[in-house]
Amino acid sequence: MIKVDNVYKRFGVKTVLNGVSLDVRSGETLVIIGSSGVGKSILLKNIIGLVKPDSGFIKVDGVDITNCSLRELHETRRKIGYVFQESALFDSLNIFENVAFGLKNLTSLSESEIKQRAKQCLAMVGLENVEHLNPSGLSGGMKKRVGLARAIAYQPEYILYDEPTTGLDPIMSDVINDLIINLKKYLHVTSIVVTHDMNSAYKIADRIMMLYGGNIIFNGTPEEVCNTKNEYVKQFVRGSSQ
Amino acid sequence: MMMKASVRKIVKFERFAQKVSNTSFGIVFASIEGFGTAAEMAKETIRDIFKGFISAKDTVTQMVEVGWSSLPIILLTSFFMGMVLALQVGSATSNMFNEPVYVGTITSFAMAIELGPVLTAIVVTGRVGAAITAEIGTMEVTEQLDALYTLGTNPIRYLAVPRFLACFFMLPALTVISNIVGIYGGMILSTNTWELSSSAFWAEALDFMTICTFLHGFIKSFFFALIIVIVACHKGFNAKGGAEGVGKATTSSVMTSMVFILIADYFLTALRVTLRIK
Missing domain, CATH: 3.40.50.300 (P-loop containing nucleotide triphosphate hydrolases)
Known part of the structure; x- marks a missing residue:
């Protein structure tokens, strides 16, 4: 509370x-x-x-x-996870490293588990095969979703x-809304x-x-x-x- | 009611503080405050190093950035500085004594105790100090430092520690290289322009120099490294106001480092002279 x-x-x-x-x-x-x-x-x-x-x-x-x-x-x-207004992704790290950052620092997961969890979280926000890209190569909406994946990664x-x-476009906004609802419904x-x-x-x-x-x-x-x-x-x- | 009264008092005090901050006193207070926060940051960085919070990967990456990437410009500037020195000394002594004398001695002395360390520090300030401030400052204004906190990482440990270690160890190494290349540049010029044999140049250079001569410049470079990295990180962590703020912080970082390097150089040299270290 x-x-x-x-x-x-x-x-x-x-x-x-x-x-x-x-x-x-x-x-x-x-x-x-x-x-x-x-x-x-x-x-x-x-x-x-x-x-x-x-x-x-x-x-x-x-x-x-x-x-x-x-x-x-x-x-x-x-x-506490925090989704920043302007995403606040780390420029010097690629997308996978951004999402895995909290997992490495805040959990005791193994490398393979971290890799799997990061991929899962990116898939949840509708992003696949972007792990190797740098934040500068993404659109504003995609950065926002990576920021969200990073915040939910360590549960x-x-x-x-x-x-x-x-x-975000209306469809992606609704995907994020559903994600927030599902996080509450399934993970409380x-x-x-x-x-x-x-x-x-x-x-x-x-x-x-x-x-x-x-x-x-x-x-x-x-x-x-x-x-x-x-x-x-x-x-x-x-x-x-x- | 009590709360409103106390808030009014605070607002009144802040307005007074705002007026004071616009005067010369304010600039002095701000400078003292800046010293305090920079010292606090340096203390925290050194404490983290002694506690062993060192990322080997990040430190090596920064060492490559500070050392290896600065090497070409250091080689170039030092080589030409040595040649200019030899040219000036040869020319001046030719005018006075009708022949170039002490070219090796003065060139090597000047490079080893002054120009090598100071020139290297100035070049590294412009290349590395500016980059450190710009990178950390951009992270500050784009909330990346806040993101580090929320992801369980102390920005000082993550950003300042590797840069501190990289500057502290790479600047003295670059200084040694700068000394050697500068003296070598002087020798090449002396053999071609003043028709001095290389053995005569080295004899002049080494006859009057002791290990302390080299050590003086070498030790100074550690102090210069501290100035560069502490100023650069401090200015970066305190950058405010978007792209313009980062630009101002970077300019301020370079100017502050250069001024402090020259001031520190004077006091370290004065100390050597006072203690009569040859």
């Missing part, structure tokens, strides 16, 4: 997170929506310990990652997705998904939260989002400029 309690984060004079609190229950998929620059990605980076909040605490399975030893932070990160309990379907993976894509949000979410002005202004099921009286949420999900 992930618990975020009263987290504040400021950059210079700009307050990005203004006392955010949320719980993510085991096995659920929480989708966080909100306009660009509202702090969704920063919230995810706080949860995995890449950014330290100014105040408040974040607990992952009871470990307060804002105030724990490096070893505890390392152990906690083993449980983490939690996966944090930062805009997983942005830049708990997911936090940051997205603007409302079709994706409705399909994969157990709960949808909206971040606005550094706070959570809405928390409910996809059905509740459709029937909300909150004007800003209604405007956002309709994609209306007024």
Whole structure:
């Protein structure tokens, strides 16, 4: 279980997170929506310990990652996969080495098992025979899928997705949506998904939260989002400029 | 209410800090802060080396990149530097004494104690230091360093340690090669232009030199290697602001390394002179 309690984060004079609190229950998929620059990605980076909040605490399975030893932070990160917005693939490694990177560092699998698992994960995101290519030889959408394969390869309990379907064509977006659903269904993976894509949000979410002005202004099921009286949420999900 | 008051205080303090940072004091504070973070990074790198967190494969790859790939440019620059030195010394002494004297002595002294180590360090700064900063800086701005953390890898251990070891061992090796090639270049010029026999050149060169003369330049190259790799990694890890930020970090890395190499060179030479090491 992930618990975020009263987290504040400021950059210079700009307050990005203004006392955010949320719980993510085991096995659920929480989708966080909100306009660009509202702090969704920063919230995810706080949860995995890449950014330290100014105040408040974040607990992952009871470990307060804002105030724990490096070893505890390392152990906690083993449980979390992270899909980066811009893929963040390692330029100096080929696709196979990228996907196998976490497996080599975080698991005790043999070389042949790592090879097999990496191939499996690439196949799950619809990529085959690309293992030998370099990231520079892939399209943006393909890089995104390799990033996803890398995050799921070591079978983490939690996966944090930062805009997983942005830049993908509608069919591939749906493949990724199905993958997120299947990871939850068969492996009971708990997911936090940051997205603007409302079709994706409705399909994969157990709960949808909206971040606005550094706070959570809405928390409910996809059905509740459709029937909300909150004007800003209604405007956002309709994609209306007024 | 309490929280809002404290946030207001912090904002007020940050605005004050912003104003201070735009003054000369701010530049001095930023430089001191830079020293601190670079020292912290160097400490962590050296601690990881002593704890044995060394990837042999990555270290050898970096050694090839720093040493073998820099060799052609070092050979070329050192050879011509030796020839220029011999030409200048021969010309100057011919004007003064009507014949070229001390060409071998001055060329070999200058190469071994100053030009070999400094020239090699400057060339390696431009070739390797810039590449290290650009590579790590690009990884920083494209979130690859964050990705390393999420995949259970410490970026300092993965990136800084192999580069640190490669620079620390390859720069002195390149310096030795630079000294030999530079002196050899001086000898070739002296035999062709000043009609000095090669045995006379070597006699002049070796008569006044001791092992300490070579060691002085050799030892300096270890300090230069530390400066190059610490500055390059530190600037890379702290790059911000996309492609423009990486460009600025790379320029700053090269300029900072060059300045510190020359400052360190002065103090190391002053130390040698003070201690009267011949």
